[in-house]
Each structure stands twice: as structure tokens, then as C-alpha cells.
Amino acid sequence: MTAAQVIFAQEVASPSAFAEMMAEGLSLGAIYALLAMGFVIIFKATQVLNFAHGALAGLGAFLVASFATILNFPGRYIESAPEWLQWTLSVIVALAASALVGMAIERLFLRPMVGEALFAVAIVTLGIDISLRNITNDFIGTDPRPLGSPWGTDVLNLGWLRIAHSEIATIVTSLVLVGLVALFFRSRTGIAMRATAFDQEAARAQGISVGRIFSTSWAIGAVLATIAGIFVSVFPRRSTGVDPSTAFFAFKAFPAIILGGLDSVAGAVIGGFAVGIAEAAAGEFLKFDFLGAGFAGIVPYLLMMLVLLIRPYGLFGTEEIRRV
């Protein structure tokens, strides 16, 4: 047996390794699910394939870092409040700011493109992505930009399972947000959004302000991207906080979206968790020398190719009906 095979055998043999792999996969999947959910909401409501989602996540995480640690806003005015409350308030301010950024992007760059070919609009978002990402990176610079999260580097040790507090927070937060989004789709605005997704003209005829729905969906997308950005930028994924790679992380949400189908929110969540677990499993169990470094990172894309070969519209996507 080669060294790699020995490692493989040991890892598979221990149940603890499996539990840790599942924990890692679930927390990774939770981040992908958050990203994918925001992405699908934007796609469903506005028919825009948003390549700028990663840039929004990076910017959002940087906003959190700015408000929570650099500016200490609004914490500096309520110094008596407990630290976790100060941090939560900073996050809420940052979420509001990133929602505004999302709405501004939609209003400035995507509203003029309404009615254009879908791929042209998608390429506009590619342009937004590259501009926004570079501007954010410039603000981040080379300094460490910690988020000052209340979980710090604490780890819960159950003996058979070691899991960081932030990973638990990731999983819980994303499950709560999945529930909230499901509830949102039953609200008045949510129903209006579903109507818009179904047929924009008919929705207008019913008195729905399609423009406002577009803005809302971008705000929700930006907020979800920011929350994902927070969890990407804290321990154990990053030791120093936000850095330029935060924005690149979001590209791996694309396989999740494809897996679930571009226009299915439930599919995005399932796809996100599936991709996260697949990536964690590959990282844990496929430690062969010939695979080299970073194989786990491309497992999502390989999975995506495989699914598309079998089902070109993803697992839960709507099949395009072609009529003459």
C-alpha cells in the first residue's frame, strides 16, 4: 500500500472523520445555499444571471468589517451595551448598506437593460463584477480586515466531533434564512414577486410595481450574499478576515445553482448542501498524490458537468419548452 492509500484507509475507518467531514460539508453547503438562494431570487424575479454575486458578497463582508471593527459604528455610541449586541447592530447597518448597493446597481445598470437579450444582461453583470471586485479589493488593501465576530476561534469539542462555533452559526443561520425566504414567498410582496417571475406584463396589469419588485429582489440578494460573505470571512475559513478571495468563493455557488436548476429556490438550497458535502468529502477522502493540490475545489464543477450531461436543466429546473 502506498502512503496515500494508508491515509485513505485510516480516514474511512474512523467514524469521527466522517462526522467531521459532514460538519464541514454542511457548513460549507450552508454558505453555498445562502449564495445560491440570493442568486436564484434575483434570477427568478428579474431574469438576470448575476455574475456580480461574488462581488456583492465580498463588498458586504468588507462593509461588515468596516462597521464592526474599523469604524465601530454604532458601537461607539453605546459602549455600555454587550459586545455581541454591538456587533449585531453593526451587521444590521452593513446589511442595510449592502441592500442599498444592490438596489443602486439594479437601478443604474440593469433597469436600462430590461427587454434586452438575456446573455447581454448577464455580461453587464460580469462587467459590474469585475469593477466592483477591484474597487472592493482596493479598499481592503493588504491589511488584515477582521470581522470581529462574537464566535472568535472557539471550537465545540464533543470528543468524536470538533466543530467551530462559527460553523454551527453558519448552519443555523442559513436554515433560519431558508425558512424566512419560504415565508417571504407567502407574503404579499412575495406573491407579487412570484407573479412577476411568471409573467411581467400580466403582473403589471394586476397593479404590481414590477420596478419595485426588481429593487426588492436585488436588496434580498445582496443581503443574502453579505451574510454568506460574513461566514466565508471568519474562522475557520479565513484567519485574518475579508480578503480578495472572499469574492471568488462565490463562483462555487454556480455549480449549486446549476445542480438545483436556475429557477428553483428549493433546488438552490439542496444543490448548495449537496455541493458543500461533495467538496468536503473529496477533501477528506480523496487524498491521492496524483490528484495534486486543490482537487476538492473543482469537485463542484465536475459534479455540475456530470449533472448537466444527464439533465441539461438541472435537477429541479424548469425545462424550456420549444415551440415552433
Next chain:
Amino acid sequence: MRGRPNLFTSYESDQAMLNTTTKKVMLFLFLGVLVLLPFTGGGGPGNVRLFDWNIPLLSWLAADDWLQLMGTACIFAIGALGLNLLTGLAGQVSLGHAFFMGIGAYTAAWLGAPESPLIGLGLPIWIWLPAAGAVAAIVGVVVGPTAVRVRGLYLAIVTLGLVFIGEYVFRNWRSLTGGSQSGRSFARLQFRFWKEEAALIDTTADGEWLTSNGKGFLFLLALVVVFTLLAKNIQRTRAGRAFQSIRDRDVAAEVMGVNEFKYKLLAFGLSSFFAGVAGGLLAGYFGRTIPERWDLFLSVQFIAIILIGGAGTTSGTLMGSAFVIMLPRFVQNGTEWLKGQIAEGGIIATIADPVIATSQTDFGIINTLPGTGPGLSVLQLNQVLYGLLIIVFLIFEPLGLYGIWLRVRNYWKGWPFTY
């Protein structure tokens, strides 16, 4: 027809690539100037100049570093002509161009680079250059079925995945690519009949009349002419018309008897061929490259080229490549000029002061200091500009530079009338 440039009396003259006398004359003059340009620079030890032009713009372009930049623009033009066939004509958005360029580059290295610790067979350019294109095309056709089955937006994401998978393979195949730290040296643009010692034409050394960059530029210019003719003729024949019909309405195209699968695959293969050749040339032109060169940003640059130039137009693609490749240099020269103005003082300095950061404490949008500091570096500014230009052109001028040129031309054609 003299004096009546728009009167065509035969189908051939109507369909000709250069259907008016003006076009023929202008193209001839333009190519002539481009060919003569490197000869004004002066080459090797004797520094012999064939021409001693002192025309402001031209003598500036003939400077050695600008010749190198124009050579790069030629390579990007070849790649962009390929992407234009796929995206501009067949309407399939691909972000995977960098992947196919990487395949071309490493095929070129395998066959053409001299033997070293890394794989290299040392074969001449007339083998490795077509092979770079051919292998990329084969990979394109093999990957194609996954990509062709999916439509529109799904395709953009699949090809995005290709870039990441490609980067992983290139990083880890160390015996071929040299890995991330050092990269590898590639086959240079030198002509040999076989593996003889002295190259017949060597674009890496200064000659009697031409500098190495001048030779490189002329060689690449010749290739651009060949590939432009190829792309233009693909566009004008059955395959090109089939691509356009698929782009405009795929169902209608199929009803008319266009085999959608076949032609999409053909577009994919052709585009990959152009990309492979461009990749081999790009690596050979600069000599040494790390695997990260073939990343998503390279693909975005190609998207920027065809959108800024004008999707679906050949001349637009050529204009777009020149524009996108030369833009960074213009930005750099512009910021240096503004910096000089600030040092001198005056009205321009007042305007330029908030734009350029001259010291660590000074505020400015552009930062020209070494290392990072406040403000965008020139490199970051260029990337931001690419992004903004893509957005601005898509919103305001979907036909790109070609559209602007068309409007200018039509204005002077009808002048002094507006019609």
C-alpha cells in the same frame, strides 16, 4: 463602377469583401503603413533605419515597446476572432476561452519547447502552431456535447467551470506546466526547417533592419491577415450563415434544415482552434508563463474585446483588440502625464490633484506609488475600466466601436445632408 460606389452590376461584386474602391484603397494604405512601421525603428548593431519618418503619431507607435504592444494586440485579435465566431455569430456565450488558450499554449510547449527538465520535443513552429490549434479544437469538440446540450445562460456557467477545472489541471501537471511558482519557458516564435541550430527567421533577436519586436509584430500581423480572411470567409459561407440563423432563432433555424447540434459543435471547435493558436502564440511571444495566466480575467478580456469592438463584426473585433490591449498603456501614460502636471502646477494640476494620489497621505482615485496605498493602482484601474466599458457599451452602443465607426462613416457619406 467609377463614381457610383453603391451600384453593383453583378452578384460577385455585391458580395465581395471589399465592395467599394474606397475600402480597397484605405485597406491597402492602412496595411502598407503597418508593414512599413517597424522599419522606421532601427534594429541591431548598425541601427539601420529604412525610413526616417518623423510623423508624430507614427514615430510614437514605431517605438519598440509600442510595437510589442501591437504584437500582443495581434495575438488577442486572433483569439477574439475565434470567440466572435462562437459568441458574435452563433450566439453562444463562452467564458471558457482562457481554458482553450491554455490548452493551445501547453500543446505548443510540449511539441515546440526545447528539452529541459520539463516536457518538450523541440519541433519547429510549422508543426507546433497548427497543432496547438488542432488539439484545442479536439478538446473543444470533446467537451462540446456537454456545452452544446445546454442552452444560453447554462452554457456561460458550464464554460466558467471549464476555466476553473483547467486552472487546476495546469497547476498540478507540473511535468508539463512547471507549476505555479516558476511556470515554464515556451517555444519562441522562431522559424526552423527542422531542429537545426540557427533559425531561419528569429523574432527573439534584433536583426539588421528590425528589432526583435518589429519582427515579431510583422510576423503576427501576417498571421492576423490570414486569420481575418479565414474568419471572414467562414462568416460568408454556409457555416457562417447557419451560425447566424441559430443565433437569431434556433427553432426557426432547425425548421429550415440547419442541424443545430452539428453547427454549434462546429462553432465550438472553430472557436477553440483560434483560441489554441492564440494561446500558443501568446505564450511563445512572452516566452515564460505561469499556469495562472489562463484565468477567468483572460476570458473576460476576450468578452470585452468583442463587445467593445462590436459583436458579430470582424472589423469591430480587430478594433476592439487594439483598443483593449492598448488601453492600459494609455491609462499609464495618462496618469504619468497628470503627475508631471501636478509637479509643475497650473490649472490642470488643480483638476488632477483629487484624481491622483502622490503621497501616502494624499487622497486620490488613482495611486501611482509603489506598493499599496490609498486609491486604485493602475492595474486595478484598468480592470475597473474594462468592467465599466463592457457595461457602457452594452447599454449605450451595442454595436460597439464598429457602430460608432458606422455612424461617423454614414455622416460623411451623406454630408452635407443627413440622409
